[in-house]
Structure formats: C-alpha cells, structure tokens
Amino acid sequence: MTKSTAKLADVARLAQVSSATVSRALSQPRMVSVATLKRVEDAAQSLRYVPHGAASALRSRRTHTIGAVIPTLDNALFAHATQALQKALQERDYTLLLACHEFDLNAEIKVTRSLIERGVDALVLVGAEHDAALFTLLADFGIPYVLTWALDRSGCHPCVGFDNRVAAMRVANYLIDIGHREIAMITGITAGNDRSRARLAGVRDALEAHDIELPPQRVIEAPYSIAAGREAMRHMLALAPRPTAVICGNDVLAMGAVLECHARGVAVPAAVSITGFDDMEAASILVPALTTVRIPMRELGEAAARQILAQLNGAAGALMTELAVDFIVRGTTAPPAGHENT
Amino acid sequence: MTKSTAKLADVARLAQVSSATVSRALSQPRMVSVATLKRVEDAAQSLRYVPHGAASALRSRRTHTIGAVIPTLDNALFAHATQALQKALQERDYTLLLACHEFDLNAEIKVTRSLIERGVDALVLVGAEHDAALFTLLADFGIPYVLTWALDRSGCHPCVGFDNRVAAMRVANYLIDIGHREIAMITGITAGNDRSRARLAGVRDALEAHDIELPPQRVIEAPYSIAAGREAMRHMLALAPRPTAVICGNDVLAMGAVLECHARGVAVPAAVSITGFDDMEAASILVPALTTVRIPMRELGEAAARQILAQLNGAAGALMTELAVDFIVRGTTAPPAGHENT
DNA sequence: CTGAAAGCGCTAACAA
C-alpha cells in the first residue's frame, strides 16, 4: 500500500544536495549552512522522511537504544524504576529495549545476548550478582553497563544503588531500641538475589551486635507474594516463645504478615510489631500503616540513565552512586507489651 | 579490548562453507544438511558468534522487535499488561521496545515515530482513540498494529480489549439493585482517554435506564492518584443530599475515597458505598476490601502478543478479541441505610 | 543442498 517510503537519497534529490549533506543536516545541523539546512528540512518534511535506523546503525555502530534487563515488571518497584529510566532516556532520544528474566540468572544471560544482538548501545542491569559469563559477554562486545539496586564495593563495576545491609540494620536497631528482644525475619528468596541477602545480613549484624539470637526457626524465606507472607507469619505466630517483632524483607511479605495477624486476631502492633521494606504505595493504605524503608525507585532509574549516558559520551562520572534511603516509622511498630520505654 | 567480535564470514571460514550457508543454517536450519549444520553450529559457538541485528534488519527488513506505546509504567495495570506482553514476545524471540507518552496524545505520535525509526516490526497501542496522523503514519510504513484496553466496534482496527461501558453499567446496576438511588461518580480524566469516557458513559446509561438523575455536581473528574480521590470524595461528602454510593473510575481513586471516609469518620459501607475499577492487588488489602471490577491485564498482554504475531505471520485471526471482566463484590458496598432489601 | 554476488540505506573519510 502507498508508494514505498522515502529514503535519504530521495530527500537529497528534492533538496538538490548530496545524500551526505542530508545526513549531516539531519544529525549535525551546525555542520551545514543555514540555507541548505532549511532546504533539507523542508524536503524531509514534505516527503515525510523517517530515517532507517538499521542502516544508520550498521554504518555508525550506534542504535540509540539502551537495554534494560530486569527481573519483572510485575513488581511495582521495578516498574517505577523502569518508568523513570525510560523517561530519562526518551528525553534524550534514546529508546529502551526491555528484557525480563523473572529471577532466573540463566535466563538473564540469554536475554542479555538477545539485547546485544539487537545492538543496544549500553545495558542497565539489576543487582550486583551476575554470572561471570555475563560480564565476559559485555566485555567481549565492549558494551557499557551499569548495575542498579545494589552497590558494588569492589569498585569493579559502575553502579547506582543503595546500601541494603545498612538500611536493614537501621530497621533492626530501631526495634531493639524500642525494647524488642524476640525478633524474627521473613526474608525474600535469597538465592540469586543479593538485595535479599544484604537485608538479611544487615538484620543478623544488628542483632549480633546486641547479643540477640536469631535462631534458624526465626528466619523464614518466602517468595514475593502476599500469600507467602501470610503463611510465613502463621509459622512465626506458632513459635514459642513467639517473637514480638517480625522484620520483613519487603512490603509485600509485610502486608501478608499483617493480614495474617488480622485474620488470627493478633493485634498489630500491640502483640507483634511488623516492618516492611520498599515503601510501596499500598504500604501507607494498610491499616495500620506499615513501618518500612523508602527506596528511591525513581531516582534510581534517573541516576542509571545519567550514568549510562555519561559513559556513552565518554564523560568520567562517578563509578558508584549511592542513594539515600529513609526509614519511615508508621503504625505497625510499637514497644513490646509490658515495656516501659518510648 | 579483545579482538573484534566474530562475524558471519568468520564463522563461514571456520566451518569451511560459504557465508550464505551459515546464514541459512542459523535461521532456517532445515535448509542445510545435518553435517553442515553441525559444523556451522560448532564454529559459531567456538567463536561466540552473535549476529549483527542491524545488518540483518537492513537486508531482511525485519528486526524481530515489537514496539509498545503505553501511557506509563507507573500505573500497575499497564505494568502488568506490559509484563505479560513482554513475556509472550520474549518466548517467541521477539524483543519489546518501549515508549511512554504519559497521556499526551502529541507525545504519542512523536514516540511512535521514533519506534518506527528503530524499525519495529509491529506496534501495540493502548486505547482506541488516537490522532488520525498516527494511523496515517502506520499505514505509510505498512506497520501492523493492535489496539488494546478497548474495543473498536467500527471494525477498522485490530483490537483486543473489553467493554468498559458494559462493565461500568454492571457496577451501577448492582448498586441500583441493592437499593441505591443517590449515586455519584468520581471519574478518571476523560480527555484523551476513551477508557475513562466509556466507564462514565456506562454509568450514565445505567442510571438513565432507571430514571435516576446524575447531575453535574455528582460527577467529579480527578487525576490518577489517591490524593485526588480523597479530595474528590471530600466534595462528595459535602453535597446535599449526600450520595449513598460513589462509583469510582478506577481503584486508585476508590482507595482515596475510602481513606477520606475513614479520616472523616464516615462509615464504609454503612454510610456510603464505594466501588472501584481494575482490581489492583491493593484493592483486596484495603479495609474493608474494595468492591471492584477485575480487568484481565495479563490476558490482555498475552492476547495482544498473539494478535500481533499472527498478523506478522500472515495468519487471518480475529480482528477483535473481547475479554471478559468480572465484577467482584467485597466489603465496600451495602444497601443504603434504612433499606430493606438484601 | 551450497556458493557467488549484489546490494539493503546510511555515514564517515577524504577531497574539493
């Protein structure tokens, strides 16, 4: 249908210049005279010219495309961060190529390869833990990348994130401060997830520093769902002695935990304190509102975009960008029953 | 660093065949002999060959890339649908190129053009309402597309969605059935959003059919946020006579409305019934849980992928796919005070 | 079943 689309040569013919000039006029306008520029622009417009990205990419080795490899968009946090990333890229004329691996590190390398095949100029990855083969792949193709959601203290990789461990310590220390000694943790799946592990480690460290035990039965690992949070909480409630505070690795698990307490008539926070991690929008509409840690998802996406574009432009830039997290005390935490403090 | 990456010719040399054969072996394995295939695969593997997408696209006019133009990933519904779409595409070796327009129809055409420039094989659009220039653009480039989240009854465009108007009627009819006569609506922004308009229209139709008035002051349009829902509800509560039921155009507004009632000591559903639309995960953790309409977001994303791939494969397929929505009665609705029925 | 050869549309030296 319709005549075939206009190409560079057609614009050149109409504007009565060479195709090289059209190419320049369109990508580096200041390299051509004002008069020529106008003729070219008019010609391009009247022919409704749209550049052929593949041809341009083949020649220039640039696609103006950035790949993001994330676990899943079903998680609101990744969705928000991806949205911010996409927006920041779009504003600078880059397009986002998206791939999800659903927490499967094998899939990650596979989809990354497919993004490379599509010619991404750079990649945004989630987390600091990746298959060594992935880094080899990136090095082979000389593809710039940035790790997000976590910090790489080794200084080997560009990264933008926050300190999950320290944030988790803050949560634990707060609970200890207000008098809790019987503390448990419902953690997200730790296998292949350095963020989950860092949060668990932070809690362990904080308790240990106060000589508080964290026996195995008080650490339950659960998949990312409200239902799993409920089930984990059911086990916690059956423990003797029952913990007076339960730290959850993320808000979804925490919501499940709170709901389970509601369902069993266990008062929150009077009988048990519960904390989350992430500060999803739903955390504040929960009753009582959830005490949690706010993760700067949007800032993360934007910072990742800045990092990666700086690399593409050969700018130096910081290798590591650490973002601040806020600890937000709301209604699901209180001193344990019978405690005198605060 | 490292030697430059292997290309098709390198594989050909190592496998001792022509590059044409390598190309065939890799993309249409059944066209070459088993022995050759194996030699080629071994060679490709040992050289860690990754095809050069741009070159392949330039020649074959196929990028194996599908573009999605959505309002924003900040909305959980679009995020879930996009996730499902991405997953379905990835399973068939297509990659998703993402662009967001944040509800700006001008931006929509701009970002669509950039996706076309990147060479997308097809496009997934949200909603039935688009600038005519957008359709012209698609036609000029002969790009297959599918509209989602709404139905195009005109039969002009391939679409997969559900009937927002009928779903909204169902909500209104239910409220009427249980005795409500003083009904109001908090609708999402209708400008440039056919989904919002359809929902409002459905409510109007249902009320009209029962000779119930819906005066202008009982229709408040609010942006997509809990805060806006709260503010709109504040106005509703100040109305005299006060509505006994408020239909919200989406769950986010409904959650805001419920929270405002909590804050002002207005009992839900005893004093006022509230309904949502979409059935986000948070809808069920609200107290009381939200009566709402479940939208099949994941099915939508999958169906869109099927539709678009069928078109690319030249299959006929249904022009229109209508998905079913469920009306879910939970805790925020009840007969009005003093009413005898159910 | 396999090879030879001709570009796809564009950009980047290099000249003018």
Added chain:
DNA sequence: TTGTTAGCGCTTTCAG
C-alpha cells in the same frame, strides 16, 4: 561548506 566514494554485515536471488 559540500560532494564522492566506499563499505558496515547480512540475506537472498540465481546458478550450479
């Protein structure tokens, strides 16, 4: 400032 020219790496006729 502008034009000429030579491919980028791959696929696809067309022969063999």
